Amino acid sequence: MFVRIAITAQTVALLLQAVTAGLLLSSPGGRAAHSLFAVGVAAAVLLHLVAALVTRRMSAILPAAGMLVATLAQMALGMAHIKAAHVPLGVVMFGASMVQLSRAWSAGRTVAAAA
Secondary structure, eight states, X not given: OHHHHHHHHHHHHHHXXXXXXXXXXXXXXXXXXXXXXXXXHHHHHHHHHHHHHHHTOHHHHHHHHHHHHHHHHHHHHHHTTOHHHHHHHHHHHHHHHHHHHHHHHHHHHHHHHHO
16 A cells, blocks of 8 residues: 555656646746755655565566666756756656556556455
């Protein structure tokens, strides 16, 4: 259950990060909001990794570790102002998080249906 909550928090943080990216382009205070939410995304991704490590399942640990690597790369690209790689990587991260979220929440239904 903790993994589900962590993945949900990660996905919501990534969605809010995309919203603040729009603010970055349209308002003067957008940069501060986007930077603040970048820290929130990093915290949510770390929470997801900790939750996955607690479960001790490689099927949960590998995607969480991959998301951490992508988050660190995303932050470095953003600080370097390399938008040509920063924006597509953000889209891929959100998509990957949505896939992880759907798998985490559907896995519980599969187990319950089998019982």
